[in-house]
Structure formats: structure tokens, C-alpha cells
Amino acid sequence: MMHLSRTRTIVYLTFLVIMWGVNWPLSKYALEFAPPLLFAGLRIFIGGLILLPFALPRYKKLNLKHTWRVYLISALLNIILFFVFQTFGLKAMPAGLFSTIVFLQPVLLGVGAWLWLGESMTILKMVGLILGFLGVAVVSVSGGSGSISTVGILLGLASTITWTLGTIYIKKTATKVDAIWLVTVQMIFGGIVLLVAGSTVESWMDIVWNLSFLSSLSIISVFCTALTWLVFFLLVGSGEAGKVGSFNFLVPLIAIMTSVLFLGETITSKLVAGLVLIIAGIALVNLKLKFLQKGNQ
Numbered sequence: 001m002m003h004l005s006r007t008r009t010i011v012y013l014t015f016l017v018i019m020w021g022v023n024w025p026l027s028k029y030a031l032e033f034a035p036p037l038l039f040a041g042l043r044i045f046i047g048g049l050i051l052l053p054f055a056l057p058r059y060k061k062l063n064l065k066h067t068w069r070v071y072l073i074s075a076l077l078n079i080i081l082f083f084v085f086q087t088f089g090l091k092a093m094p095a096g097l098f099s100t101i102v103f104l105q106p107v108l109l110g111v112g113a114w115l116w117l118g119e120s121m122t123i124l125k126m127v128g129l130i131l132g133f134l135g136v137a138v139v140s141v142s143g144g145s146g147s148i149s150t151v152g153i154l155l156g157l158a159s160t161i162t163w164t165l166g167t168i169y170i171k172k173t174a175t176k177v178d179a180i181w182l183v184t185v186q187m188i189f190g191g192i193v194l195l196v197a198g199s200t201v202e203s204w205m206d207i208v209w210n211l212s213f214l215s216s217l218s219i220i221s222v223f224c225t226a227l228t229w230l231v232f233f234l235l236v237g238s239g240e241a242g243k244v245g246s247f248n249f250l251v252p253l254i255a256i257m258t259s260v261l262f263l264g265e266t267i268t269s270k271l272v273a274g275l276v277l278i279i280a281g282i283a284l285v286n287l288k289l290k291f292l293q294k295g296n297q
Contacts, residue, residue, distance in 0.1 A: 004234065012231050021254025023224035024099040025263050026216055028090045033213035035206050036087040037198030042217060044079055045191025047225030051184040054230065061178035064185075070173045071185045077166030079190025082159055089155030094265040096256030100135075100278050101156030103252050107132040107281050108164040116168055124284050132281030138274035183229045252279060 004012070031039055055062075064071070089098050107129050114121040136153070170182070207213070252275070259265040267275075 009235070012235055016228055016231050016235075017250050018254060019224045019228045020251045021099070022258055023220060024090070024255040025095040025259040025265075026220055026224065027087070028095040028259075029263065030213060030216040030220060031087070031091055033208040033210065033216075035198060035202035036091060037084070037194055038202050038204065038207060039198075039217075040083040040087040041191050041194030041196075041198050043191075043221045043225055044083060044187050045195060046217070046221035047229075048184055048187030048189075048191055050222060050226035051180070051187065051229065055178075055180045055184040058178055058180060062181050062185075063177070067177050070177050071182065071189065074166060074170060074173075074182060075186035075190040075193075077162055077169060079186050080193050081162045082166065083190070083194065085155045085159040085162060089152050089159060092149045092152030092155060094259060095263065096252065096259040096265060096267070097271065097275070098152060098156050099255035100252035100275055101153060102159045102163070103282060104132050104136065104157075104160045104278060105163045105167070108160055109167055112164050112168045113171075116172070128281040128284030130281070131277050131284065135274045135277030135279075135281060138270060138277060179233050183233075187225070 027039075027043075034042070086098075086102065089102075092098075107125075110125045111121070111129060114125075136157070256265075256267070256275070260267065
């Protein structure tokens with residue numbers, strides 16, 4: 001197992017959380033210049049091409065003939081459906097709020113792992129789940145900004161559920177495929193599917209190829225898509241993957257702060273209450289996991 005120093009681990013985790021947080025408002029901004037499906041397809045396909053040089057030296061581990069179903073199902077859940085729901089949801093809601101709903105995923109993952117992976121369900125996990133859904137309920141009925149919509153909330157929940165199922169599926173099939181190839185193949189394949197779908201129902205002429213869009217697309221594709229996956233697998237390879245989950249609750253906070261500072265989004269007192277409940281639920285689940293890990297060391 002590759003070992004990372006404590007300093008490097010902290011740097012990698014900080015990069016990962018910041019990039020995940022910045023991704024949401026930056027993607028919402030980029031959607032001002034491009035239709036949703038074409039934008040999603042571009043960012044994912046470019047991210048996959050960036051990862052390809054890292055995967056090619058491991059070509060013997062691809063084994064596509066026997067594992068193509070794993071790549072296909074993973075691409076459907078983690079890329080195609082997730083990014084379709086995410087991209088359309090970002091057009092319907094403030095980026096900070098939408099990211100918070102999507103990052104209920106660690107909480108739902110705890111339940112999914114209990115149901116399908118045989119992991120334990122603790123009191124703190126149950127409390128975290130309840131708090132998380134109470135937060136979503138408060139957000140849903142609070143009214144808040146006029147840009148908050150029921151459709152946006154449903155798309156956020158759909159993104160969360162899809163991501164959860166995709167993560168569980170990856171965990172169940174982890175021994176069958178190479179991790180780097182899995183991400184690379186699902187990004188390239190998923191990106192092509194999204195681009196074809198976008199070309200069918202959207203127009204490439206609607207993309208505004210200006211400096212703002214190109215710079216946003218470049219940052220999102222390189223830093224928020226390709227490099228975050230590479231950093232994630234470096235952490236996995238060093239045995240630090242569990243820490244990623246315990247830091248996930250910081251992502252919505254970064255997204256909200258970035259959205260308020262740069263996109264002019266506003267938050268109300270009821271919205272804050274909902275966000276606090278959601279983040280508390282996510283934190284409870286992840287902190288409990290972290291304590292369990294320490295106890296097993």
C-alpha cells in the first residue's frame with residue numbers, strides 16, 4: 001500500500017473538498033453559456049480524456065471483455081444519470097442549496113451500506129439520517145428565494161440517490177475492475193452518451209464560446225472532474241479513503257460561501273435552519289464512521 005505523509009494527505013483532502021465545493025457555483029455560472037446536456041457531456045468527456053494517459057499504462061488491467069457490464073452500469077449511475085439530474089437541477093436552484101441536498105449522499109450511503117453491504121446501523125447514523133431529511137423538508141417548505149423550486153429539490157434528491165446507488169455498486173464490484181480504468185471508461189463513455197443526447201435535443205449553436213465559458217469549462221474539466229478523481233484514488237491507495245467521507249460535510253458550506261460571494265445568491269433564516277440540519281446529519285454519520293475507524297486501529 002502506498003504511504004502518504006500526513007502533510008500530503010491534508011493537502012490532498014483540502015484540494016478535494018475545495019474543488020468539490022467550487023464545482024457547484026462554477027458549473028451554475030458555466031450553464032449561462034451552454035445548454036445543460038452539452039455542457040455536462042463536454043466536462044465529463046474532457047475529464048475522461050485527461051485521465052486516459054494515466055490509465056493507458058495499466059492497459060492489461062482493463063479486461064473489458066469480461067467486465068464491460070460493470071463499466072456500463074457504473075457509467076449509467078455515476079455519470080449519465082447523476083450529471084443529467086445535477087446539471088438540470090443547478091438551473092432550477094441556487095448552487096449552494098442544491099449542493100447541500102446532493103451531499104445528503106453520505107447519509108443515504110450509510111443506509112444503503114446497511115441494507116445491501118451488511119454494514120452496521122448505529123443510533124448516530126439513524127439520528128443523522130433523520131436530521132438530514134428534516135433539513136430537506138425545512139428547505140422544501142421554507143419558500144426562501146424565488147429560484148427554489150420543487151423540481152429543483154426533486155432533481156437534487158435524484159442526484160443523491162443515483163450517486164448513492166452508484167457508490168454502493170462500485171463497492172460491490174471493486175475487486176472486478178481497475179479503479180483508474182473504471183473512472184476513465186465511465187467518463188469517456190458517459191461523456192459521449194451525454195454529447196449525443198445533447199446534440200439530439202439541444203443546439204451546439206447555443207453555446208457561447210467566449211473566454212468566460214472556456215475558462216470555466218477548463219477549470220471544471222481539469223480540476224473539478226479529472227484531478228479530483230486522481231487525488232481520490234491516491235487517498236484510496238494510501239488507506240485514507242475513509243477520511244474523505246468525514247470531510248464531505250464541508251463541501252456544501254464551501255459551495256454556499258462561493259455562491260454568495262461570486263453569484264450574488266441569498267439565503268434566508270429558514271434556509272439556514274434547513275442547511276444546519278442537513279449538515280448536522282451528514283456530520284453525525286461521518287464523524288461516527290471516523291470514530292469507528294479509530295477504534296479499529
